[in-house]
Amino acid sequence: MKKTVTIIDYGVGNLLSVTRAFEHCGATVKLAHDAYDIERASHLILPGVGAFADGMQGLRDRDLVEPIRRYAASGRPLMGICLGMQMLATASEEFGEHEGLNLIPGRVRAIPRVAVDGSALKTPHIGWSPLYKQAQVDWTDTILADTVLESSVYLVHSFAVELDDSADLLSHCVYGGHRISAVIRRNSVVGCQFHPEKSGPVGLKIIAGFLTQDELDRASVT
Ligand SMILES: NC(=O)CC[C@H](N)C(=O)O
Numbered sequence: 001m002k003k004t005v006t007i008i009d010y011g012v013g014n015l016l017s018v019t020r021a022f023e024h025c026g027a028t029v030k031l032a033h034d035a036y037d038i039e040r041a042s043h044l045i046l047p048g049v050g051a052f053a054d055g056m057q058g059l060r061d062r063d064l065v066e067p068i069r070r071y072a073a074s075g076r077p078l079m080g081i082c083l084g085m086q087m088l089a090t091a092s093e094e095f096g097e098h099e100g101l102n103l104i105p106g107r108v109r110a111i112p113r114v115a116v117d118g119s120a121l122k123t124p125h126i127g128w129s130p131l132y133k134q135a136q137v138d139w140t141d142t143i144l145a146d147t148v149l150e151s152s153v154y155l156v157h158s159f160a161v162e163l164d165d166s167a168d169l170l171s172h173c174v175y176g177g178h179r180i181s182a183v184i185r186r187n188s189v190v191g192c193q194f195h196p197e198k199s200g201p202v203g204l205k206i207i208a209g210f211l212t213q214d215e216l217d218r219a220s221v222t
Contacts, residue, residue: 003211004028006041008068010058013047014197018081021197025208035067043211044071048083052092052108052159055083056100065101072103075216078189079143082157085184085191089161104186105164111157116177124158129173131182131194131202137170143190143209144170144183151202153182153194160193187221188213 005022007015009031019029022045032038046068048055059065072078080088089100092108100108115121130150139145155173161181163169171183173194183206184191190210196203 002026002028003043004030004041005043005045005211006030006032006037007045007047008032008038008059008064010055010062010064012050012055012058012083014049014195015047017195017197018045018047021204021207022211025204025211027211032064033062035063038064038067038071041071042076042215043213044068044076044078046078046080046084046087048081048085048087050083052083052086052094052100053096053098055087056098059087059101068101069103072101072187072189073221075188075221077210077213077215078103079210080189080191081197082193082195085193086159086161088184088189088191090164092159094159103189104161104168104184104191106161106168106181106184107164108159109162111160111175111180112178114176119176121176124156125175125180126156128152128154128199129175129180129182129194131171131173133171134169142170142185143206143213145209145212146205147202147209153192153196153199153202153206155180155194157193161191188216
C-alpha cells in the first residue's frame with residue numbers, strides 16, 4: 001500500500017529535494033503546517049537547513065513543538081534530517097544555548113576544528129563520508145537494514161549530536177579521525193546528520209527503509 005509521508009513545513013527546510021526523494025521511493029507526500037496536519041500523520045519528516053535557533057523558532061512560531069513531541073510519544077515514525085536531526089536533541093550550543101525537542105537526549109556541539117592527528121580541520125564538513133554501523137545493533141528493524149556497510153553519504157554541517165546514551169547511536173561517520181553521530185534512534189524517532197535525499201542510491205535505500213517502519217506499540221515507547 002502506498003505510504004503517505006508528511007513533511008513539516010516550518011520555513012526552514014529543503015522541502016523540494018526531500019519531497020522528490022520520498023516520491024521517488026513511492027510515497028505520497030503532504031506538507032504539515034499546523035498541529036492538525038501532524039496529528040493525522042503516519043510518517044513524519046523534520047527537514048532542516050540553517051541555524052538551530054532559526055529552526056526551533058520556526059517551530060515555535062507555528063506552535064509545532066508540542067504536537068511533534070506528542071506525535072513522537074505516540075510511537076509513530078519520525079525522521080529528522082540534518083538540522084532536523086539536531087533539533088531532535090536536548091539542546092544546541094550553535095551560536096548560544098538553545099533548547100531542542102529533547103526526543104533523543106544529547107547535545108549539539110561544534111565538530112572539532114583539529115583532527116586527531118593535530119592537523120587543521122575545515123568546517124563546515126562538506127562531502128561524502130562512509131557510514132559505519134555500530135556492531136552491536138540488530139539491523140533488521142532499522143532504516144539501515146538494507147544499507148551496504150560503509151556506504152558513503154553526503155553531509156554539510158559544522159555541528160553534530162553528542163548523545164547522552166550511546167545505545168541511541170545506529171551509525172557514525174568519521175571526520176578528521178573523530179566519530180560523528182550519523183544515524184541516531186530512540187523508539188520511533190530517527191535522525192540522519194547526512195542528507196539521504198542527496199546521497200544517491202544509498203540515501204534512497206535509507207528513505208525506503210524509513211517507509212517500512214510502522215507505529216510502535218505505545219507501551220514500548222520509553
Ligand atoms: N546544513 C545545515 O543546515 C547544517 C546544520 C547546522 N547549522 C550545522 O552547521 O551543523
